[in-house]
Amino acid sequence: QVRLVESGGELVQAGGSLRLSCAASGQTFNNYVMGWFRQAPGKEREFVAAIIGSGRSTSYADSVKGRFTISRDNAKNTVYLHLNSLKPEDMAVYYCAAGRSWLSQRVHEYDYWGQGTQVTVSS
Numbered sequence: 073q074v075r076l077v078e079s080g081g082e083l084v085q086a087g088g089s090l091r092l093s094c095a096a097s098g099q100t101f102n103n104y105v106m107g108w109f110r111q112a113p114g115k116e117r118e119f120v121a122a123i124i125g126s127g128r129s130t131s132y133a134d135s136v137k138g139r140f141t142i143s144r145d146n147a148k149n150t151v152y153l154h155l156n157s158l159k160p161e162d163m164a165v166y167y168c169a170a171g172r173s174w175l176s177q178r179v180h181e182y183d184y185w186g187q188g189t190q191v192t193v194s195s
Contacts, residue, residue: 073098073099073184074096074097074098074099074101074104074170074183074184075096075097075098075184076094076095076096076168076169076170076184076185076186077094077095077186077187078092078093078094078166078167078168078186078187078188078189079092079093079094079095079189080092080093080189081165081166081189081190081191081192082190082191082192083192083193083194084158084191084192084193084194085158085193085194086158086159086160086193086194086195087157087158088158088193089154089155089156089157089158090154090155090158090191091152091153091154091155092108092152092153092154092155092166092168092189092191093150093151093152094106094108094150094151094152094153094168094186095148095149095150096149096150096151096170097149101125101146101149102125102126102146103125103172104125104170104171104172105122105123105124105125105170105171105172105173105174105175105176106122106123106142106144106151106168106169106170107119107120107121107122107123107168107169107170107171107176107177107182108120108121108122108142108151108153108166108167108168108169109166109167109168109169109179109182110162110164110165110166110167110191111164111165111167111188112163112164112165115164117167117179118133119133119177119178119179120132120133120136120140120153120166121133121136121140121141121142121153122142122175122176122177123142123143123144123151123175124174124175125146127143127144127146129175130142130175131175131177133177135161136155136162139155139156139157139158140153140154140155140156141153141154141156142154151168153166153168155191158191158193159193160193160194160195161193162191162193163191163192163193164190164191165188165189165190165191166188166189166190166191167185167186167187167188168185168186169182169183169184169185169186170182170183170184171183171184
């Protein structure tokens, strides 16, 4: 069992930056691929970024490539998502997830989910 708790979401102006954090507890953190997903009102949950256990490989959705960066600190059992050059269309609830599939972009391939943190972008 892995428990995930996200934090860092807030109201930010378009063009601004945020850092989201996801603290994990439970089983060995570095055994898991960690992903970030987001869900806007009325839309399906969508993949944002993923990182393997060692942190050496990452994957991004095309819509955030070059603006967002995923990283992890295995000593702190924490994964981060750095959001830069935020746009109104980035506004959503952001979720972190833990799974075993290599850099998967599929919601159903993640086993554990946090409760989400709200990112609001004003134009």
